[in-house]
Amino acid sequence: MKQRELRTCLVFISPAIIFFVVFWALPVLMAGYYSFTDWQVGRSAPWVGVANFTELFGDPLFRTAIKASLTIAVLAVIGGVGIALSLALILAHPDIRAARWWRLAIFIPVVTDWVSTGLVWQMMYLRDRGVIAQILAKLGFTSLVRTEWTTDPTLAPIAIAIFIIWKSTGLYTLFFLAALKAVPKDVLEASTVDGAGAWQRFRYVRWPLMKPITTFIIVIAFVTALGLYEPIFMLTGGGPAGKTRALPIFLLENFFQFERSGYASAAGLIFLGMSLTFAFVASRVMKEAVS
C-alpha cells in the first residue's frame, strides 16, 4: 500500500518537477557557477574566483545601475502601494456603490501587456504634442507643455515609475481589498459602537490584521519593479545619462553586446541576492512588528 502510494505520487509530480528543475532551478545554479568564471559564450569558462564580484563593486556603471533600479523601484512601490491602499479603503466602505465596476476600471491595465501600453505611454509623454502636455495646456499650465518627461534626468525615473504604477496598482488594490474583506465586520462595528473614529478604526482594528498582506504586497511590488525591463526599454532605453539604466539593462548589455557572460552572471546573482534578501528582511521586520 505504502509502496503503491509513493509510486503514484511520483508519477503525478515528476513531470512538473523535471520541468521546474531544468528551467528554473538549473538556471539559478548555472548563474551561481558562471559568476566565478570568465566565461564567454562558445568558449570554455576559466575559473576566476571572486574577480567578477570585486570588479562589479568597483564598476561605476554597475553602481549607476543599482542606483537607477532602486530609484525606480522605491518610487513605484511608494506610489503604487499608497494609491492601492487608499483606493481599497474607499472601495471597501459599505456606502460606496458599484465597487465592482470601479475595481474593474482600476484593474484593466494589469491585464494589458507592457509593450502595447508602452507605445501608448510614449505618446502620453511626448513633448508639446503628447497627451499629457496637451491636457496640461488645456488646464492652463502652458509653461509645462515643453516638459521633457522621458529625457530629463530628474523626470525620467519618475515617468517610468508612473507607468509602472499605472500598470500594477490594480493588482495591489485587489490584494488589499481581499484583506480588508477578511477583517471581521463585527469587530469593526463593535469598535464603532465604542466610539472609535475612522482613523482609530483603521489604526487599531484593520491595520494590525493587514500587516502580513502589506508585507507581501511591498515585497512583490519591490521585487517586480526591480526586475522590470519592459517599461524602461519602451520609454527611455536606459537614458538620460544612465538615470534609468537599471540592472536588467546592465545585465543584458554585458551579455549580448560586450559578450562578458561570466561578468553578467555575477551581476545577475547579486541582483537575485538583493531580491531574496529584501523579501526575507521585509517579512522578518513585519513579523516582529506584529508580535
Place this chain on the structure above:
Amino acid sequence: MNAVATTVPTNNGPTMAPRRSISKHRTRRSSVLFRVFCYTVLLAAAGFFLLPLVWMLLAAVKTQPEVLAIPIRWLPSRWHWSNFGHALFDERFAGETFARFLLNSMIVATVTALACVLLSIMVGYGFAKFRFRGREGLLWVLLGSTLLPFSSVVIPLFIIVQRLGQLDSLGGLTLPFLVTGQAIFLSRQFIRGIPDDYLEAARIDGASETWVFLHIVLPLSGSAISTVAVISFLASWNQFLWPLVISSSQSNFTAPLGLSLLGVGSSFQTDYQIWMASATLAMIPPLVFFLILERPYLRGLEMMSGVK
C-alpha cells in the same frame, strides 16, 4: 485516516442577515461630504487608469495628423476602421504581417496555458493528497521561485534553450513557462479542498489511481483549471524579454515583440494611428480571456496573496 477537510467552511449564511441591517444603519451615518470626497478620488483614479486606453482606442481610428494634433483632439473627424485592416495585414515587418505575430502569440499562449493546467493539476494533486519527505521544503522552493526576477536568470536560461536547439522557435518561447511555481502552488491550494473521503471511497471500491485522477480529481478541479489557465495565458502573452532574447527571425515574433519595433525612435514611418490600432489588437485576446474568466482569475490572485 487523517482529519476531514483542513479548510474551515466560510459559509456564514444564517448570520448574514443581522449584519446587513447594521450596515444599513451606517449608511445614514457617513456624511455627504465624505461620499463626495470618496467618489472624487475614485473618479480621478478611474480617469488615470482608463484615459490612456480610451485615448489609444480613439487614436486607432484617426488619421495620422489627428492623432497628435495641437490642440488635442479626442474624437476622430471620421472613424477610419480600415486602420485595423492595415495594422493587421500590411507587410510592414520585413515581409511579415502583424496578423502573423498575433497568431504566434495565440499559439504560444494557448499551448502554455494547456500545459500549465495539465502539469500543475497533476503536481498539485501530488502535493495536496500525498505525504512524502521534503514536501514542505519543495513547496517553499516553488513559492520562492515566484520572487525570482526573470531578468536575473535569463542568461543561463538562454544557454539551456540553446543546448536544446530551440533558439528562435515557437517551442523555445513556450518551454520555460510550461510550468511555474505560481501555477503549482495555486493548484495545490484548490485541490486541498477536495475531501479525502471521495478519493478513499473510490480506492476502496478498487478504482485505479488513473481513474481516481481522471474521474474525481479533474472534475472537482474546475476552479483551479480556469484560474491557472487564465493566469498562465496572460503571463505568456505579456512575455517580452524572453522573445526579445531568443527570437531572431520575424516569422517567430510574438505580438509584443513585433510592436516593440514600432514606436518613437524606431526607423519605421510614424504611422501613429497604425501603432495604436496594433496596440489595441494586441490587447484584445488577453482582455477577452480575462473578462470571460474574471472571477476565477481574481480568486486565484487573492489566493496567491494568502488571504484565502
